[in-house]
Amino acid sequence: MVHPDQVRAAISQALPDATVEVEDLTGGGDHLQVTVVSSAFDGLSRVKQHQLVYGALRSELASEAIHALALQTSTPS
Amino acid sequence: MDASLKQRIDDLVASSPVFVFMKGNKLMPQCGFSNNVVQILNALAVPFETFDVLSDMEIRQGIKDYSEWPTIPQVYVNGEFIGGSDILIEMYNSGELREKLAVALA
DSSP states (O other), rough: OOHHHHHHHHHHHSSTOEEEEEEEESSSSSSEEEEEEOOGHHHHHHHHEEEEEETTTTHHHTSSSSOOEEEEEEOOO | OHHHHHHHHHHHHTTTTTEEEBOOOOSBBBSSSHHHHHHHHHTTTTEEEEEHHHHOHHHHHHHHHHOOOOOOOOEEEEEEEEEEEHHHHHHHHHHHHHHHHHHHHH
16 A cells, blocks of 8 residues: 555655645545546656656656656646 | 567467456456456447466466466457556546447448
């Protein structure tokens, strides 16, 4: 499991301008809902947008510290 | 990535216009995210084939490297990776998925 703050920090490091919201769905720290708003997503497909976030969380996902990640990405309106 | 593994995945992806790597199968999905994808494709009444990654550790890891995508399910349309559960839900709700599949299956 990971603390939501760690997830927020990892994403903010990769995408400095991002607004990140992390919700722990079960309280167990391994089922997370993450919303990321960043201008870095501008012009990218959804797959590419999510890949940027997954890249920031590579080690947590590979170790299965995060089992389930519901992800929503968008650009600032 | 190992060439023979890549070939196996290429062949699977090419075996149907809509192909899903998931946990479990259409009738008994073993994970809520895989279930979401099955329900959406059923709702759109499109034909699709699936592969149960729980039955094959090599594919289970390999598919993540293949698409540079760390999670399962993974949905492919005419060989192109279009996303997992979250993206499918978004595309379904916006109507974009129906449109894309109509074109792909035309």
